[in-house]
């Protein structure tokens with residue numbers, strides 16, 4: 447591992463300058479970034495920590511919802527009383543990430559901006575995402591790869607928090623040398639067909655500073671479920687977050703988001719359409735499960751994910767019924 451300089455700017459302006467002029471790399475909890483450096487995927491000469499920048503570690507509830515600073519840790523989200531009471535989907539998802547030790551260090555900003563876990567990307571392969579000419583997963587070991595939205599790269603987005611936040615209708619506040627913008631989280635992530643080398647809209651020098659989560663409607667209900675292959679700390683094979691607003695048992699609005707199936711947290715729009723205006727009967731849940739995977743295009747070794755996704759959506763809806 448090559449050495450690097452560690453810098454702790456006190457303001458965002460200083461951070462922008464280090465990120466753009468000195469080609470620094472942003473670090474939050476470091477749980478993903480240091481792994482990338484250790485594995486030789488990146489070799490930044492300068493790490494720019496957000497630690498000393500004011501306001502990024504706070505979380506507060508306002509009239510319209512929750513504001514979460516990018517440096518709030520997953521452990522804080524998991525244990526916060528307000529989150530547990532009013533936004534339990536977030537607490538549930540945070541509690542499903544990795545191990546307690548990791549959650550104590552990992553930040554919400556880092557979780558959303560973490561890089562993919564594709565073993566070719568993490569290994570010694572100069573694939574498309576690293577600037578090479580080939581996606582090794584296409585004809586290789588692709589059992590954990592995407593069944594939806596893939597091509598030319600077939601990663602799955604690794605973040606559990608992104609799935610839950612999208613279902614809650616969250617947005618991301620991004621600041622950079624040219625100003626700031628707030629975008630729906632759905633538009634924060636980009637498919638490989640848009641840009642194969644990155645997973646978010648962040649341009650060099652831009653920083654995700656805050657996540658905003660609207661206050662759920664009183665009639666809203668939600669569920670988060672995650673299926674893993676091995677230990678309790680594993681990444682999702684498939685996960686589903688559902689948020690539904692019902693009136694007299696009829697679904698007025700539903701957001702169904704899947705993790706582990708696509709290069710971005712995947713909104714199952716066809717399933718949502720199948721649910722709107724319906725009550726959650728067996729046939730409706732089955733239809734929504736089928737609609738989730740209508741567009742699936744599995745690779746040679748991951749067809750099993752179609753069944754998992756379809757069944758998990760049905761299970762989640764049964765919990766909401």
Ligand SMILES: Cc1cc2nc3c(=O)[nH]c(=O)nc-3n(C[C@H](O)[C@H](O)[C@H](O)COP(=O)(O)OP(=O)(O)OC[C@H]3O[C@@H](n4cnc5c(N)ncnc54)[C@H](O)[C@@H]3O)c2cc1C
Nearest residue numbers: 474475476477478479544552553555556557559605606654
């Ligand atoms: C063993 C293990 C198991 C794991 N299991 C899971 C799991 O089950 N579910 C899951 O969701 N995740 C899992 N993870 C991933 C883990 O959640 C992430 O490593 C962590 O959330 C990253 O947060 P961090 O603060 O440490 O980010 P860092 O490692 O500091 O940064 C990660 C990336 O995001 C960028 N970045 C960080 N903050 C910002 C910001 N505010 N604005 C712009 N860019 C930023 C960094 O430049 C870097 O590229 C696992 C990781 C490990 C090592």
Ligand code: SF4
Nearest residue numbers: 564566573581599600
């Ligand atoms: S899926 Fe993406 S990251 Fe993995 S080998 Fe293919 S191009 Fe590289």
